[in-house]
Amino acid sequence: MSSFRPGLAAALVTVLTLTLGGCGTRTTAPGSARAEAASDAKGAFGSVDCRKAMCIALTFDAGPAKDTPHLLDVLAEKKVPATFFLLGRDHVLKHPQTVRRIEAEGHEVANHTWSHKILTEQKPEEIRAELERTQLAIEDITGERPRLMRPPQGRTDDTVSRICEELGLSQVLWSATAKDYSTDDTALIRKRILDQAGKDGIILLHDIYPGTVPAVPGIIDALKARGYTFVTVPQLMAPAEPKPGTVYRP
Numbered sequence: 066m067s068s069f070r071p072g073l074a075a076a077l078v079t080v081l082t083l084t085l086g087g088c089g090t091r092t093t094a095p096g097s098a099r100a101e102a103a104s105d106a107k108g109a110f111g112s113v114d115c116r117k118a119m120c121i122a123l124t125f126d127a128g129p130a131k132d133t134p135h136l137l138d139v140l141a142e143k144k145v146p147a148t149f150f151l152l153g154r155d156h157v158l159k160h161p162q163t164v165r166r167i168e169a170e171g172h173e174v175a176n177h178t179w180s181h182k183i184l185t186e187q188k189p190e191e192i193r194a195e196l197e198r199t200q201l202a203i204e205d206i207t208g209e210r211p212r213l214m215r216p217p218q219g220r221t222d223d224t225v226s227r228i229c230e231e232l233g234l235s236q237v238l239w240s241a242t243a244k245d246y247s248t249d250d251t252a253l254i255r256k257r258i259l260d261q262a263g264k265d266g267i268i269l270l271h272d273i274y275p276g277t278v279p280a281v282p283g284i285i286d287a288l289k290a291r292g293y294t295f296v297t298v299p300q301l302m303a304p305a306e307p308k309p310g311t312v313y314r315p
Contacts, residue, residue, distance in 0.1 A: 084197055090093060092238065092314040095122075095302040096265045102305035112133035121266045121293045122301045123285075124148040124239065126177055128272040129156055129163040136278045137166055143285045145295040148237070149272075150177035150215040153199035161206045168207040173297040174201060175213035176234060185220045187261035192228050199298060200232065212307055213237050213298060221312060230310025237298050239269035249276035255283045262288055265301060266315050 075079055099116055102108065113120065117197070125136070125147060150166050151157050159162055168174050178184065187195065196214060204210045214234040216225060216264065221236055229236055241261035243254040254276050258268055268284075270277050271303040285295070299307055 068199050072239050072250035077236045090223065090312055092312045094265065094315055095267075095298075095313055098302040098305040098313070100278045106304040106306065108299060108306040109302035110303045111294075111296040113294045113296070113303055115265070115294075115296060118242070119264050119292050120296045121262060121264070121268065121288060121303055122148060123270070123281075123295055124237070124298065125270050125272040125274050127152050127156070127181065127188075129160040129167065130273040132275070132278045133163050133272050134166070134172075135162065135172060136272050137172075139278070139281050139285075139301055140172070141170060143282070145285055145299070146171055146173070146297045148173040148213065148298045149200070150175045150182060150213070150237075151203065152177050153202045153280065157199065157206065164203065164206045164277065168209070173213065173299060174207060174211055175205060175210070175215065175295045176203070176211045177215050178217055180191075181217045182222055183218060184216050184225045188202060189224055189228060192225055193232070194226065196232055196234065200234075212309075221239045225245060227309045227310065229302075235307035235309055236312040237267065238314035239302070240266040242269040243277070243280070245274050245277045245280075247269050247294065249274065251276045251280045251283075254280040255287070258284050259287050262291075262293070263315070264293075265303070266296065267313075275305075 147223050149172055177200045179198040182195055186191050215237050219238050241258050243257040245254050
């Protein structure tokens with residue numbers, strides 16, 4: 066997936082129309098959301114103002130899993146916030162203490178459906194169940210319902226967007242992926258991300274595969290050396306706040 070060149074995203078305030086999940090779905094870049102934010106917008110900044118700094122968001126899908134606590138140790142050591150899109154069945158329910166730790170350490174806890182079904186292939190009531198069950202499971206553990214979700218395989222459409230809006234969920238896609246589901250080669254995972262990284266980018270990784278967590282320290286160090294500051298997805302678009310139903314994609 067393409068990303069904006071440095072400085073361009075903030076200047077472009079038009080909403081892109083792209084083909085996702087087999088039909089036209091409108092997407093908004095985080096930089097565009099910032100540029101369009103009202104003067105009294107209340108989105109919370111992270112350690113920097115991404116209107117001025119070179120920001121990037123690190124996100125992890127499909128956990129928590131056995132390696133997630135070690136990943137959290139790395140993020141704590143590096144002082145890097147991340148966004149975790151969690152699966153309900155076999156993950157949130159199996160690792161409630163890790164879910165609590167993710168939230169307690171300041172990371173963004175988000176929804177990646179209950180069982181990773183492709184939402185565009187489901188009936189509306191099935192889409193709602195995939196999202197609501199995970200919302201409730203996370204709320205039961207952390208006391209808060211997520212405000213972000215990521216559709217499996219990034220596949221969404223107008224029906225998914227409508228249901229997300231009703232549930233108070235914004236959709237988040239990505240600009241850089243290591244395709245770490247296809248390789249355990251840590252060096253390759255790191256190279257793929259570094260080759261794709263850009264300002265206002267959203268990095269997609271999975272903390273469920275053995276090659277991924279070992280690649281994270283090198284990714285963080287290399288991008289910090291390039292001048293990037295890591296933020297959560299909501300911090301990336303601050304002072305705008307995530308808008309339910311909207312699909313965000315760099």
